[in-house]
Amino acid sequence: MNQLRKLPRSALGSLALIAAVVGGGAAAFAYTAGWFSPHRLTSGKMVEAFTPPSEAPLGHRRNHAKGICFTGVFEANGNGEQLSGARVFVPGRYPVVGRFNLGTPHSDAADATARVRGLGLLISSDDGHEWRTAMINPPVFPVSTPQAFYDMLRAGKDPSAVKAFTDSNPEIAAFLEWAKTAPWTASYAEERYNSLNSFIFTDGAGEDHAVRWSLVPAAQPAPVSKADPEKRGPNSLEQEITERVRTAGPQRWTMVVTVADPGDPTADPSKAWPSDRRTVPVGTLVVQRIEPERDGPCRDINFDPTVLPPGMRVSDDPFPAARSSVYRKSYDLRTAEAKYYPHTEAAKP
Amino acid sequence: MTNLPHRFTLLQRLLHWLMAVGIIAMLFIGVGMVSTITPKYLPLILLHRSLGLVLLLLVLIRLALRLYYGAPPLPIDLPRPMKLGAKLSHLALYGLMIVMPLLGLGMLWAAAYPVVVYRGIQIPALLPQSDNVHSLLWSAHFYLAFAFFALVLLHVAAGLFHALIRRDGVFATMAPLPLRDPAVPSE
Numbered sequence: 245m246n247q248l249r250k251l252p253r254s255a256l257g258s259l260a261l262i263a264a265v266v267g268g269g270a271a272a273f274a275y276t277a278g279w280f281s282p283h284r285l286t287s288g289k290m291v292e293a294f295t296p297p298s299e300a301p302l303g304h305r306r307n308h309a310k311g312i313c314f315t316g317v318f319e320a321n322g323n324g325e326q327l328s329g330a331r332v333f334v335p336g337r338y339p340v341v342g343r344f345n346l347g348t349p350h351s352d353a354a355d356a357t358a359r360v361r362g363l364g365l366l367i368s369s370d371d372g373h374e375w376r377t378a379m380i381n382p383p384v385f386p387v388s389t390p391q392a393f394y395d396m397l398r399a400g401k402d403p404s405a406v407k408a409f410t411d412s413n414p415e416i417a418a419f420l421e422w423a424k425t426a427p428w429t430a431s432y433a434e435e436r437y438n439s440l441n442s443f444i445f446t447d448g449a450g451e452d453h454a455v456r457w458s459l460v461p462a463a464q465p466a467p468v469s470k471a472d473p474e475k476r477g478p479n480s481l482e483q484e485i486t487e488r489v490r491t492a493g494p495q496r497w498t499m500v501v502t503v504a505d506p507g508d509p510t511a512d513p514s515k516a517w518p519s520d521r522r523t524v525p526v527g528t529l530v531v532q533r534i535e536p537e538r539d540g541p542c543r544d545i546n547f548d549p550t551v552l553p554p555g556m557r558v559s560d561d562p563f564p565a566a567r568s569s570v571y572r573k574s575y576d577l578r579t580a581e582a583k584y585y586p587h588t589e590a591a592k593p
Numbered sequence: 594m595t596n597l598p599h600r601f602t603l604l605q606r607l608l609h610w611l612m613a614v615g616i617i618a619m620l621f622i623g624v625g626m627v628s629t630i631t632p633k634y635l636p637l638i639l640l641h642r643s644l645g646l647v648l649l650l651l652v653l654i655r656l657a658l659r660l661y662y663g664a665p666p667l668p669i670d671l672p673r674p675m676k677l678g679a680k681l682s683h684l685a686l687y688g689l690m691i692v693m694p695l696l697g698l699g700m701l702w703a704a705a706y707p708v709v710v711y712r713g714i715q716i717p718a719l720l721p722q723s724d725n726v727h728s729l730l731w732s733a734h735f736y737l738a739f740a741f742f743a744l745v746l747l748h749v750a751a752g753l754f755h756a757l758i759r760r761d762g763v764f765a766t767m768a769p770l771p772l773r774d775p776a777v778p779s780e
Contacts, residue, residue, distance in 0.1 A: 258757035265753060266746045273742055276621050278628035286628050372715050374707050390630055544705060544722045550635055551706070554713035558635060566630040568638075575704060576731055582724035 285394055287573035290566075293397035294349050303585030304351040306574040308362050308378075311345030312432075312482045313540030316494065316532040318367045324526035327453050327501060328445035330555030331369035333526055340529065341366045343542035344432040344485060347380060355481040356473035359423050363437040363459060364547030365529070373553035376545075378567070379437035379459060382426075385513035386419040390566035415514040427467030430476070432485045433495040433531075434465040441549060441567075442510035442559040445501070454504035454559055456517070459497035459529055486534045497529040511560040539588055546575040598665050600766045605662060608655045610769050615648050616690070620742045642697070643710040649694035656687065665766040668759075682747060689741045696734040703727035 278284045294306045301309045317337045324333025332338055346353055347360030364378045387393050392413050399409035410416055429435060437459040445453045473480050489495055503522045509515040537543050550558055550568040558564045578585070601609070619641060626637035667676055701708050702720035704727045709715050720726065756764035765771075 255758055258753070261757065262750050262753045266750050269746055269749070273621065273624060276628075277624040284628060285630055287630055290630060372707075372717070373709075373713070544724065546704065546706070548706070558632075560632075562632050565632045565634045569630040569634045576728075579704070579724040580728040580731075582728070 285391055287569040290390075290394055290397075290570045291573050291577065293394055293401075296349050297401060301349060301351040303578050303581040303583070305578060306570075307349050308345040308347055308364075309349050309351040310353050310355075310358075311343040311362075311364070311537050311542070312485065313535045313537050313542035314342045314344065314485075314489075314531045314533060315535070315541060316340050316342070316530045318499070318527055318529055320527040321525065323524050324501065325448065327447055327455065327503065327524060327526075328555040329448045330375065330445075330553040331371045331373060332367050332375050332553060333555075336370075338367050338369050340368075341541045341545060342529075342531070343537070343540075343545070343547065344481070346481075352478075354474070354478035356470065356476075356478075361432060361435050361437075361481075363432075363435075364542065364545070365459075366545055366547065366551075369553060371553075374551050375553050375556065376547050376551035377439060377457070377549050378547040378571075379439050379457075381435045381437055382419055382422050382440075383438060384418045384422065384516050385440045385563070386416045387413050388415050388512045388514045390562055393566075415512075418514065418516070427465065428470050428473065429465050430468045430473055430480065430484060431463065431466075431488065432481055433463045433488055434461055436460050437497070439549075440513040441563050442504065442513070442561045443552070443564070444557050444559045446555055446557070454508065454510045455501050456504075457499060457501045457526075460500050462496040462498070482536075489531060489534050495531045497531075498525050499527050499529055500525050511562065513561060513563055538586060546571050548572065598662075599762070600665060600768075602658070602662050605655070605658050606767055606769060608651060608658065609767055612648060612651055612655065612690070615644055615651070616741075617745065619644055619648065619693075620738060620745070623738055624742075639709075639711065642701075642708065645694040645697050646710055646716070648690065649698075652687070652690040652694075656691070659687075667763065668761045671761065671763075679751070682744060682751070685744055686748060689737060689744065693734065693737060693741060696730050696737070700727055700730035700734055703730055 274280060278286065291306045300306075305311075316339075318332065318340050319337050320333050320335055322333070322335040324330070327333070343364040345362045345364060346355065346358035347362055348358045360380050360382060362378060362380045365376065367375045369375070387396055395409055396413070396416070399405040439457045442454055442456050445455050447453065477483070485495075501524045502517060503524065504510055504517060505521060508517045508521070535541065548568050548571050549564045552558070600606070622637050622641045622644070626634055626641060629637075667679060671679075698708060698716065699720055702718040703723050705718075705722040707715060708718070752764055752767070755761055
C-alpha cells in the first residue's frame with residue numbers, strides 16, 4: 245500500500261493537474277469542432293440554406309436535385325498536354341459518366357422553372373485517376389465568396405433581405421443581367437457549360453497554368469421564349485435530350501480550356517476573364533446514351549470538383565473546397581436517406 | 594518474476610508515442626475538417642486520409658510487437674477493477690486503432706470516391722458503391738471518433754494517475770525516457 249504513503253503530499257495538486265489536462269483536451273477538441281463558434285460557416289449550415297422551406301428533398305442531392313444521367317466518352321486531341329500532365333489529355337478516348345441537371349433543390353421541379361442548367365462530369369483515365377467537374381451555363385458565378393453565396397441563399401428566402409444583399413454584393417449584377425437577358429433554349433444539348441472556378445494545371449515541364457474550362461456545344465443554340473419549355477411540360481428537357489440522342493445520335497461538346505494572364509482574377513468566379521485570353525480546345529465530350537437518374541450510373545456519383553487527376557489542382561479560388569465540403573455533406577445525407585429515394589424495385593440502394 | 598520486463602521495448606515505446614501524436618492529430622483534424630468549408634478543408638482531408646493510412650500500417654506492426662514481446666505486468670497491488678479497466682480500455686484502444694482507418698477507407702470506397710493520398714498515390718477500392726454501406730460506415734467512423742477521443746482522455750488521465758498519484762511504475766513502463774525516479778518494482 246505504498247501509494248497511500250505518498251498520497252497526501254501532492255495528491256490534490258496532481259488531481260488538479262490531471263483534471264486540467266483532461267478538461268483542457270476536451271475543450272480544445274470542442275473548440276476545433278466549432279462547438280464554441282456558432283457563427284462558423286459549416287457544410288451543414290450551407291445545406292440548410294439550400295433546403296426549401298417546404299421540405300428537404302430526402303434521398304436527393306441538396307442542390308441540382310433534378311437530373312438525368314448520360315454516358316459517353318471524352319476524346320482528347322492532345323492539345324491539353326501543353327497545359328497539364330494529366331493522363332486524360334493524352335490523345336485517346338476516356339469513358340465518362342455525367343448528369344444533366346437543373347439548379348434547383350426541388351427534385352420534381354418543372355424543367356422550365358430553373359434558370360441555371362448544369363452538367364456534372366466524371367472522366368476516368370486508364371491510370372485509375374478521375375477528373376470530376378460540375379459546371380453550369382451562366383458565364384459568371386453570382387457572388388465572389390462562399391460566405392456571400394450563403395448570404396444569397398438566405399436572402400432568397402427573405403424578400404426583405406434582398407435589397408441589403410444586392411447592395412453589399414454588387415458583383416451579382418453580372419449574373420442577374422445574364423439571367424434576365426440570356427436566351428432560353430429547349431435543350432440541354434444547346435447549352436454551354438462553364439467551370440467558372442479556376443484551377444491550376446501543371447504541364448510536363450512542371451510549369452503551372454491558371455485555367456477555367458467550358459463545354460461548348462456542337463448543337464446550334466435555338467433561342468426560345470421562356471414560355472416555350474413551360475408549354476412543353478415539366479420534364480421537357482429530359483424528354484428532349486433522350487429523344488435527341490436516340491434519333492439524332494451522340495451529342496458533342498468541345499472542351500475549351502481558357503488560360504489566365506498574370507493578374508487575372510482566379511479567386512473570384514463572379515469575374516469573367518477578358519475575352520481575348522488564350523483558349524485551347526483539348527477534346528470533345530461525346531454523349532452517347534441517356535438514362536433516367538433513378539437507376540442510372542450518375543445517381544451514386546458525387547461530382548465533387550476537387551476530385552482531380554495528377555496534373556490538376558485547385559487554385560486560390562475558395563469555392564472548390566467549399567463545394568467539396570458541401571457536396572460531401574449532401575452525399576452523406578442522401579445516402580443515409582436512401583430509403584426515401586424513389587428507387588425502382590430492380591435497383592436496391 | 595525476475596524474467597518479466599519492467600518496461601516495454603524501445604520499439605514499442607517509440608511506436609506508442611509516435612502513434613499517440615498521430616492519433617490525437619487525426620482526431621483534431623477530423624473534427625476540424627468536417628466543421629469548415631474554407632480552403633483548408635482540402636489539405637486537412639488529404640492529411641487525414643494519408644495519416645490514417647500510415648497509422649493503420651503502424652498499428653499492425655505494433656500489434657505484432659505486442660503479441661511477440663508482450664507487456665510488463667501490472668502492479669500486484671493494483672485493485673482488481675482497475676486491472677480490469679486497464680485491460681478493457683487497452684483492448685478498446687487497439688480495436689479502435691485498427692477499426693477507425695478501415696471504416697474511413699471503407700466509407701470512401703462505398704461512396705465511390707477515389708482514395709488518393711500524398712503524391713497522387715491511389716488506394717484501389719475493395720468495396721462497391723453502396724448507399725447503405727456508406728451510411729453505416731460513415732456513422733460508425735463519426736461516432737466512434739468521439740468514443741476514441743474520450744478513451745484517449747481516459748488513457749491520459751489513467752497514465753497521469755499512475756505517474757503522479759499511485760507512482761507504481763506503470764507510467765515508467767511506457768515512458769519515452771527512463772524516469773529519474775526509479776520505478777517501484779512490481780514484484
